[in-house]
Amino acid sequence: MTRNRVRSAFAFAALLLAGATCLAAAGIPEFERALSSLALPGEAEIRQAFEVGFSQNRLEVEEALLLVEGLSRAPGNGPEKQGILLIVAGALRDGLPASMLVSKACEGLARGVPLLAIEQGVAQRARLEVEVRDLLYAKRIFSAPTEAAAPPGALPSARFDALVSEIADALADYLEGGGSPLEGYLLLDAVTLRLTKLSGTVLPPQDVSLVLARIEAGDLTSVVLNALDQPKK
Amino acid sequence: MSADSLEEALRDTLHQEVARERPRLDGLEKCVTTELAGRLPRLRPSEAFRRLLAPTRGARIGQLAVVTATAVLFLLVGVLLAGKVSPWREPGLRLTAAGAGDARGAAGVLFIMPAPGAKSVAVVGTWNGWQATPLSDSDGDGIWTATIPLAPGRHEYAFVVDGRWWGQDPLADEVVRSFGEYNSVRYVGRAGDGA
Numbered sequence: 001m002t003r004n005r006v007r008s009a010f011a012f013a014a015l016l017l018a019g020a021t022c023l024a025a026a027g028i029p030e031f032e033r034a035l036s037s038l039a040l041p042g043e044a045e046i047r048q049a050f051e052v053g054f055s056q057n058r059l060e061v062e063e064a065l066l067l068v069e070g071l072s073r074a075p076g077n078g079p080e081k082q083g084i085l086l087i088v089a090g091a092l093r094d095g096l097p098a099s100m101l102v103s104k105a106c107e108g109l110a111r112g113v114p115l116l117a118i119e120q121g122v123a124q125r126a127r128l129e130v131e132v133r134d135l136l137y138a139k140r141i142f143s144a145p146t147e148a149a150a151p152p153g154a155l156p157s158a159r160f161d162a163l164v165s166e167i168a169d170a171l172a173d174y175l176e177g178g179g180s181p182l183e184g185y186l187l188l189d190a191v192t193l194r195l196t197k198l199s200g201t202v203l204p205p206q207d208v209s210l211v212l213a214r215i216e217a218g219d220l221t222s223v224v225l226n227a228l229d230q231p232k233k
Numbered sequence: 234m235s236a237d238s239l240e241e242a243l244r245d246t247l248h249q250e251v252a253r254e255r256p257r258l259d260g261l262e263k264c265v266t267t268e269l270a271g272r273l274p275r276l277r278p279s280e281a282f283r284r285l286l287a288p289t290r291g292a293r294i295g296q297l298a299v300v301t302a303t304a305v306l307f308l309l310v311g312v313l314l315a316g317k318v319s320p321w322r323e324p325g326l327r328l329t330a331a332g333a334g335d336a337r338g339a340a341g342v343l344f345i346m347p348a349p350g351a352k353s354v355a356v357v358g359t360w361n362g363w364q365a366t367p368l369s370d371s372d373g374d375g376i377w378t379a380t381i382p383l384a385p386g387r388h389e390y391a392f393v394v395d396g397r398w399w400g401q402d403p404l405a406d407e408v409v410r411s412f413g414e415y416n417s418v419r420y421v422g423r424a425g426d427g428a
């Protein structure tokens with residue numbers, strides 16, 4: 001009797017898993033078709049990086065599909081569209097979270113912003129993500145694939161990615177609002193406000209405390225200056 | 234010798250005496266505590282606990298321990314219960330003084346846009362890839378509304394009134410610049426919803 005119940009439970013779990021896998025994979029062919037319709041020279045590179053991102057849960061297929069569909073509707077030439085996709089692909093290849101970048105690009109497309117301006121805005125956020133990730137590493141805050149595999153001091157990659165994404169987004173918003181990168185305390189205020197408001201919802205309070213205890217105003221100034229100095233990728 | 238001068242001489246003598254003996258007095262307290270600690274019998278934890286609860290020798294301390302443990306237990310239960318029923322975990326719509334809604338549960342976040350005479354009003358945001366979700370004005374009073382279920386977190390958005398973007402919602406928690414224009418922000422969840 002008990003054995004039958006265990007078998008039924010396993011069968012049910014396997015069905016659920018199979019269903020979830022089918023659902024997750026359902027959008028990928030659609031994404032690939034939409035990407036092919038753009039006829040970009042770097043299509044293979046973009047597809048490969050995006051598929052890595054899907055498998056690592058750093059980007060949802062639906063988000064990517066919205067971006068590609070938005071690009072296909074947008075007026076403009078192929079190289080500019082490819083430029084936006086290559087920035088996202090580069091972030092995914094570097095193991096960075098890409099949802100924020102895709103969302104920014106989709107917003108630009110919806111607003112009818114010129115493709116070059118969208119590319120510049122997305123590129124700046126991508127550079128900020130790189131710098132923020134490096135800052136967290138320098139502050140001995142690392143990421144691990146899963147919670148079980150996380151050594152002391154390391155966060156599961158989803159939590160680490162959420163920190164990188166939110167800090168970079170807060171810095172980008174500060175800069176877009178006309179803030180100076182030299183005002184380190186204002187940068188720190190912006191980051192503190194963002195993390196504190198998200199503490200207990202999308203960010204665990206202990207992660208927020210960890211970051212705020214280790215970063216200083218000067219660190220953020222360096223992050224922003226480095227991001228602004230780097231050549232466009 | 235007058236009484237005053239005698240007292241003064243006596244005080245001076247005492248000060249000199251204390252100053253002379255200071256090196257010996259400095260370590261006196263540490264000396265005494267070390268000596269006393271050495272003389273006390275060392276108890277194992279089980280023995281100490283047994284003595285604490287003994288009816289004859291430690292009756293009062295034992296009672297005190299039981300009362301304290303009970304109080305701590307009640308406090309823990311209270312804290313746990315408070316966590317279960319705290320307001321930010323309560324599902325459903327909750328209007329704040331600012332009029333913003335809380336999106337946990339099925340009810341969602343309430344978006345309000347006064348636009349008398351408008352033909353169409355929609356809201357676009359980070360939650361839907363900046364695709365338009367229409368607002369409705371069923372009674373025709375010019376106040377367009379929509380209630381949208383949103384996950385906890387930070388959501389940027391703007392209204393689109395007859396095709397024109399409007400990103401400065403007075404009910405927003407924040408307003409940020411984006412592509413040279415404005416976006417409103419709602420925080421949904423524990424620290425957000427305009428509270």
